[in-house]
Amino acid sequence: MTSSPSTILRKAFPVPAQPAPRGRLAAVAPWLVAACIVGYALVAGGYPATVVGFALIYAVFVSGLNIFMGLTAQVSFGQSAFAAIGGYASAILTTQHEWGWLPAMVAGLAAALAAALAIGYPTLRLKGHYLSMATLAIGLIVHEIAVEWESVTLGYLGISGVPPIDIAGYEVSSDRAVLIMLSACVVATALAVARIRSSRLGRAFAGIAGSEDAARALGINVARYKLVSFLLAAAFASLSGSLFVHVVGYVSPEVFSLHMVILSFTMLYVGGIGTVAGPVIGALVVSVLPETFRSFRDYQDLAYGAALILLLIYAPRGLAGLFAALDTRRKP
Amino acid sequence: MTATAGSVCLEVRDATRSFGGLVAVNAVSFQVARHSVTAVIGPNGAGKTTLFNLISGAVPPSSGRVLFEGTDVTHEAPEAKAARGLIRTFQLVKLFPELSAVENVKVGFHLRSRGGLLAALLRPRAIRDMEAAIEDRARALLHLVGLGSAADLPAAALSYGQGRLLEVARALAAQPKLLMLDEPAAGLNGDETARLASLIRDIAEDGTAVLLIEHDMHLVMNTADEVVVVDFGRKIAQGAPDRIRQDPAVIAAYLG
Numbered sequence: 001m002t003s004s005p006s007t008i009l010r011k012a013f014p015v016p017a018q019p020a021p022r023g024r025l026a027a028v029a030p031w032l033v034a035a036c037i038v039g040y041a042l043v044a045g046g047y048p049a050t051v052v053g054f055a056l057i058y059a060v061f062v063s064g065l066n067i068f069m070g071l072t073a074q075v076s077f078g079q080s081a082f083a084a085i086g087g088y089a090s091a092i093l094t095t096q097h098e099w100g101w102l103p104a105m106v107a108g109l110a111a112a113l114a115a116a117l118a119i120g121y122p123t124l125r126l127k128g129h130y131l132s133m134a135t136l137a138i139g140l141i142v143h144e145i146a147v148e149w150e151s152v153t154l155g156y157l158g159i160s161g162v163p164p165i166d167i168a169g170y171e172v173s174s175d176r177a178v179l180i181m182l183s184a185c186v187v188a189t190a191l192a193v194a195r196i197r198s199s200r201l202g203r204a205f206a207g208i209a210g211s212e213d214a215a216r217a218l219g220i221n222v223a224r225y226k227l228v229s230f231l232l233a234a235a236f237a238s239l240s241g242s243l244f245v246h247v248v249g250y251v252s253p254e255v256f257s258l259h260m261v262i263l264s265f266t267m268l269y270v271g272g273i274g275t276v277a278g279p280v281i282g283a284l285v286v287s288v289l290p291e292t293f294r295s296f297r298d299y300q301d302l303a304y305g306a307a308l309i310l311l312l313i314y315a316p317r318g319l320a321g322l323f324a325a326l327d328t329r330r331k332p
Numbered sequence: 333m334t335a336t337a338g339s340v341c342l343e344v345r346d347a348t349r350s351f352g353g354l355v356a357v358n359a360v361s362f363q364v365a366r367h368s369v370t371a372v373i374g375p376n377g378a379g380k381t382t383l384f385n386l387i388s389g390a391v392p393p394s395s396g397r398v399l400f401e402g403t404d405v406t407h408e409a410p411e412a413k414a415a416r417g418l419i420r421t422f423q424l425v426k427l428f429p430e431l432s433a434v435e436n437v438k439v440g441f442h443l444r445s446r447g448g449l450l451a452a453l454l455r456p457r458a459i460r461d462m463e464a465a466i467e468d469r470a471r472a473l474l475h476l477v478g479l480g481s482a483a484d485l486p487a488a489a490l491s492y493g494q495g496r497l498l499e500v501a502r503a504l505a506a507q508p509k510l511l512m513l514d515e516p517a518a519g520l521n522g523d524e525t526a527r528l529a530s531l532i533r534d535i536a537e538d539g540t541a542v543l544l545i546e547h548d549m550h551l552v553m554n555t556a557d558e559v560v561v562v563d564f565g566r567k568i569a570q571g572a573p574d575r576i577r578q579d580p581a582v583i584a585a586y587l588g
Contacts, residue, residue, distance in 0.1 A: 192453055199452030199459075200445050207439045210428025217388065217422070218506055219414035219443040228449070274430070 026324040030277035033319075037284045042179055048291075049175035055287035056182035057243050062267045062279035063189045064236020070274035071197060072229040073209035077261055078119075078135030079237045081142035082112040084256035086238030091159040091251045092152060101165050105242040112238035113231055115142075120230040125223045131230075139261065146253040158252025165246045178247055185243065186280055189236060194276045196232070205229055209274075270311055272318025281319050340402075341366045341510050341541035342418075347386050347396035349379075356382040358565040359396065364510065364558075369532055369542040371556035373549075373576075375585060379565040380545045381423055384514055387543075388420045389413045401509070415443055417509030421516065423545070425495040429488035433479055433498050436487050437470035440505030473501040478527050492519035497528070504535070511535060513544040517551045529554045553577070561585065 041052035061083060068074050089108030093099040099107070115138070123134040146153050153159065164173040165181065172181045196202045204225045207215035212222050245251045263286070271282020286308075293303040315322035342364040349357045356379045364370045372380050385391040387398055389410040398406045405413055428436050445466060451459045474483045477497040482490060490498060496516055503511055513532075517525045525548060532555045536542050546552050552559060552573065559576040561569040563585040569576055576582055 195455060196449070196452045199455075199463075200442065200447045201449055201452045203435070203439045204442060206428055206431055206435070207442070210430060210439075211426040213390070213410075214422065214426035214428070215439070216410040217414055217420050217426075218440050218502070219411050219419075220439075221411050232449070 027277075029323040030271075030281040030320050034277070034280050034284055037288060038179065038183055042176055045175045049179055051287055051291055052284065053175075053178055053182055053247060054244075055284045056179070056186050057240050057247065058264065058267060058287065059186045059280045059283035060189045060243065061237055061240035062264050062271070062283050063186075063193050064233040064240070065264055066268055066273065066275075066279045067193060067196065067205070067236070068229045068233035069268065070278070071193075071202060071205040071209065072226060074226060074229065075129070075132040076135040076230070076233065077132060077258075078137070078139035078142075079233060079264065080256040080258070080260045081135075081138045082116060082234040082237035083241035083244070083260070084142045084146055084253075085112040085115055085241065087241030087245045087251050087256065088146060088153060088159075089238075090242040091162045091245045094163055095159055095161055096152075101163065101242075101246060105239065108242050109235060109238045112234050112241075116231050116234035117227070120227045124226040124230060131226075139258065143253055143257060146256070153253070156252060156254075158250055159245075160250045162245045162249045162251065164249065165243075172246075182243065182247070185239075190276055190280055193279075197276060201225075201228070266308065270308065270315075270318060272315075272320030272322075275318065275320040278318050278320040285319060339365050341400070342387070342543065343399040344383075344387060345397045345399065347383065347398065348394050349382055349386055349391060350394050355565050357386060357393075357562075360560075360562060360565070360567045361396075362560045362567065362570060364541050364543050366541050367536055367539055368557040369536045369544065369555050370558045370560065371552045371573075372543070372545045372560045372562060373547075373552055374562040378562045380562060381514060382565075383562065384420065384512060384545055388418065388512060414506065417507070418512070419503045419506045419508035419510070420512035421496075421499040421503050421514055423514040423518070425492070425499055427487040427490075427495055427498060427502075430486070432484050432486055433474060433490065434467070434470050434483040436498055437473050437502050437505050438466055440502035441466045441470070443506050470501075470505060473504055474498075476504075477501045477531065478524065493521060493524050496520060497524065500528070500531070508540055510541045510543060513542065513546075515545055515547060517546060517548040525551055 038052055038056070041048045061079070065076070065079050068076055086105070086108035089111055090101065090104045093104035093107060094101055119134055119138050120131070123131045147155055164171050166172065172178055204215070204220050207218065207220050208222055208225055216222055241256065244255065267282035267286045268279060269282070270286055271280065272278030289307055290300060290304045293300045293307070296303045311319070340363050345361050346359045347357055347361070348355065348359050360383060362370070372383060374380050382391065386393045389408055389412070392407060396406070397404055400413065400416055400418055405416065428439060431439070445462055447459050447462070471480070471483055474480050477500055479494060479497055479501065482494060487495065487498060496519060500513065500516060517528055520528060529551050532542055532544070556573050559571065559573050560567060561576060561579070561582050568581045568585060569579045571579070
């Protein structure tokens with residue numbers, strides 16, 4: 001706090017902060033459900049572990065997207081580009097140049113941030129949907145580069161043989177080791193988002209989300225904070241891309257297609273946009289849901305679609321919001 | 333520093349703004365002294381809000397100058413003016429509806445606090461202390477404007493009048509040198525208006541200059557040291573409230 005030219009606050013008596021009456025259960029419930037899903041995959045191993053592993057990678061990606069779309073209320077259709085940059089950097093540097101996974105991941109992060117800066121700096125100053133259009137373009141451009149730059153990316157063939165991540169000489173390659181590593185990544189990501197959300201930075205994002213005019217009138221540099229938000233989203237996207245290629249051992253252009261964008265939007269809205277738990281529970285439920293309908297055979301997609309529609313009708317604020325609503329309803 | 337610095341907080345010189353053929357604000361000049369409350373009044377459509385937007389930077393003037401504490405700030409962006417201590421509220425309340433009342437006020441502390449991404453992630457002791465101080469002061473500000481009991485309600489759940497008071501509390505959080513209030517009493521009941529009037533006097537006595545646009549003549553006459561009257565974009569009178577009340581040009585403008 002800087003010194004104040006005004007003493008008006010001294011006249012008001014200090015009111016002790018009262019914690020908002022909010023249900024503990026509502027805050028914990030999404031995490032319990034997430035822990036149950038991951039726990040089941042840990043025990044079961046095999047195919048469930050693969051599905052949940054992908055979901056956890058998506059949880060990192062969607063958490064980043066949530067900083068830009070949820071906390072700051074902007075729209076980006078091109079986050080897949082930053083995941084592709086991170087993923088391809090990791091794949092190319094570790095297979096073709098014998099880099100370690102960590103420096104390769106950092107190099108991918110730097111490249112993704114540079115790309116986000118190059119596209120975000122000019123477009124985030126504009127009002128309206130220019131940024132959304134620009135992000136859609138960069139998603140398509142990066143996809144095209146991955147397809148056409150065959151000497152490096154091997155085009156549609158893709159890059160295989162990407163080594164797994166090793167930590168202090170221990171290769172993270174078994175189903176359970178991968179799940180534990182990815183869970184740690186998701187917890188760290190969620191913690192980071194929670195801390196950003198309740199900080200001065202997060203309040204600047206919330207100000208932009210609420211009213212750009214009011215934010216500017218309070219001295220918030222809207223263009224600068226939008227850029228910071230965009231860069232943060234790109235960083236998480238890049239890290240998730242790197243995680244993907246190390247876990248799967250393979251990368252091709254289809255991995256980071258428009259389908260990834262649609263899936264991540266679904267996860268964000270089903271889970272609860274703007275919340276910390278939403279992207280995590282959203283990624284897990286949207287990934288696991290189609291599998292639970294596998295016995296429906298031909299009607300699997302239909303059942304999945306119907307389930308999504310029901311979710312959006314009965315939980316318009318997402319699953320994270322649903323728990324909170326149920327919790328307040330029980331109160332007198 | 334120019335000759336006008338010193339006791340003058342804000343000076344508007346020949347501010348003019350036209351929209352196509354319509355001259356919304358026509359060569360308006362006036363000064364706002366420190367420790368004072370200046371009110372801009374005028375019939376609907378007289379150009380008061382456009383004048384406000386010229387001063388706050390929301391709309392650039394076609395010609396004329398705006399000096400804040402002796403510095404020419406005519407072409408600065410709203411956030412740059414805010415950083416200098418020129419803080420405004422809006423005629424149509426612009427709250428952050430998803431946030432609670434106290435969180436709205438905490439956003440107002442942006443200019444009076446520090447910390448970016450690293451501070452958010454690492455949360456060192458100094459930042460935790462700062463956050464605790466902001467929380468306490470935000471609640472104290474809500475108490476000051478009479479919203480102490482509504483602190484944890486979402487802003488969207490507040491009444492129109494409460495929303496206005498919340499906007500004043502949020503503006504005060506930025507510790508302005510000049511507080512610009514655009515029709516702060518609109519939608520307030522009698523009690524709330526009386527409380528606002530005494531709050532505005534307190535703010536001015538603390539050293540913050542106040543510039544308000546207001547329709548509520550009772551509030552203007554009770555709080556303002558100086559009244560600027562505009563009609564059809566032009567300044568038609570200026571002076572102490574008692575003198576303005578008897579000014580023939582003002583009476584003509586209001587009574588047609």
